[in-house]
Amino acid sequence: MSVSGDETGAGNRGAVQFRVWGCRGSLPVPDPAMRRYGGDTSCYQITGPGEAGLVIDCGSGLRGLGEAMLCKPRARTDILLSHSHFDHLIGLGFFMPLITGQSEVTLWCGQEPDLVREALGRLYGPPLWPIRIPDKYRLPLRHLEPASEIGGACVRTFPLNHPGGCTGFRIEMAGRVICSVTDHEHGVPEIDAQVIAMARDADLMIYDAAYSNAEYPFRKGWGHSTWEVALKVAEAAAVKQTLLVHHSPHSTDELLDAAATALADAPVRWQFARDGMELEL
Ligand SMILES: [Zn+2]
Ligand SMILES: [Zn+2]
Numbered sequence: 001m002s003v004s005g006d007e008t009g010a011g012n013r014g015a016v017q018f019r020v021w022g023c024r025g026s027l028p029v030p031d032p033a034m035r036r037y038g039g040d041t042s043c044y045q046i047t048g049p050g051e052a053g054l055v056i057d058c059g060s061g062l063r064g065l066g067e068a069m070l071c072k073p074r075a076r077t078d079i080l081l082s083h084s085h086f087d088h089l090i091g092l093g094f095f096m097p098l099i100t101g102q103s104e105v106t107l108w109c110g111q112e113p114d115l116v117r118e119a120l121g122r123l124y125g126p127p128l129w130p131i132r133i134p135d136k137y138r139l140p141l142r143h144l145e146p147a148s149e150i151g152g153a154c155v156r157t158f159p160l161n162h163p164g165g166c167t168g169f170r171i172e173m174a175g176r177v178i179c180s181v182t183d184h185e186h187g188v189p190e191i192d193a194q195v196i197a198m199a200r201d202a203d204l205m206i207y208d209a210a211y212s213n214a215e216y217p218f219r220k221g222w223g224h225s226t227w228e229v230a231l232k233v234a235e236a237a238a239v240k241q242t243l244l245v246h247h248s249p250h251s252t253d254e255l256l257d258a259a260a261t262a263l264a265d266a267p268v269r270w271q272f273a274r275d276g277m278e279l280e281l
Contacts, residue, residue: 014280015174018204019045022061023273025183025210025224025246026087033252038275040064041087042182042246044206048173052152055079056169056180058107061275062091069097076104078151080144082182083111083166084119093124098137106140108150110157110167113141158198160184161191162223170198176281177201179239182208182246186225186233199237203281206273207233209244210251212259224248227259234268241279242270 022028022040029039043061046054051074055065058079069077077097082088097103109116117134120141124133134141144167147156153173160166162183169180179199184207186192199205210224227244234242247256256272263270 014176015049016176016178016203016281017045017047018178018279018281019047020061020243020245020273020275020277021045021065022057022059022091022275023243023245023247023277024059024087024275025208025248027249028060028087028090029249031252033254034247036253036274037247037251037256037272040275041090042082043091044180046151046153046171046173046178048152048176050152051075052173053078054151054153054155054171054173057082057088058090058092058095059088060091060094063094064275066091066094066096066098069103073097074103076106078106078108080108080150080155080167080169080171080180081110081116082160082168082180083162083164084116085164085183086123088183089120089123092120093129093133098139101137105137106142107134108142108144108148108155110144111165113143117141156198158194159191160195161186161188163221166223168195168198170202176203178203178281179205179237181233182206183223184208184225185221185223186229192233196233196237199233199239202237202239204241204243204279205234205237205239206243206245208246210246210248215248227263231263231266231268231270234270235266240269242268243273243277243279244270245273247272
């Protein structure tokens with residue numbers, strides 16, 4: 001069953017808050033036809049009791065998070081980076097807490113930090129960008145071990161099927177479990193089995209569902225999964241609530257609304273993520 005924002009528990013303060021700052025995939029889209037689901041790329045914020053908090057990815061949604069943090073500063077910001085594709089990095093140069101030094105920012109990389117540093121230096125460095133990040137802001141890049149204590153959470157990592165590699169996260173904070181499965185293409189049995197194992201009984205899973213099953217044959221090998229497969233994974237893993245993320249830059253609000261209606265009978269609690277959405281867990 002698909003659920004509306006009101007049914008997600010908003011208003012009842014949970015132990016953990018999950019906020020979507022960017023759920024578009026591949027390219028930011030400032031398109032009026034996509035305004036409701038939003039056009040910013042991958043960025044999610046998890047906030048727990050006290051100082052507990054994590055950010056997933058540095059897509060263009062990170063800019064908005066940075067603006068919000070100017071009003072509500074945090075002494076430190078731990079960002080888990082799933083991989084180095086530019087839609088997951090392009091917000092970093094606009095993240096005001098990093099630029100102003102207001103927050104002590106650490107980038108935790110599932111991939112080798114040196115590879116991420118090289119990718120960042122190419123994206124944010126001459127001739128594509130006037131200053132070189134991470135050197136300019138002395139941004140520490142640290143390798144994410146398979147299990148680590150970061151930001152008041154236990155973070156476990158697992159590999160996803162994506163060109164160049166990508167890292168999934170199982171995050172346990174204040175008794176809640178959030179599983180991040182983006183970016184990922186289904187179809188490699190051992191990886192798919194591990195995704196289900198790591199998502200098992202999660203309070204929330206976000207899953208890369210860029211396409212429909214009908215569209216998928218034309219996108220096979222591009223590194224993304226489908227709405228229908230996402231719901232099957234959620235069912236198999238007994239996930240309590242699922243957000244479908246990484247919307248294709250061609251998916252309009254109208255198209256996603258129609259898909260939500262068509263898939264409303266799925267036997268799991270799910271919805272398409274929207275920029276600005278907040279869930280209480
Ligand atoms: Zn992506
Ligand atoms: Zn990617």
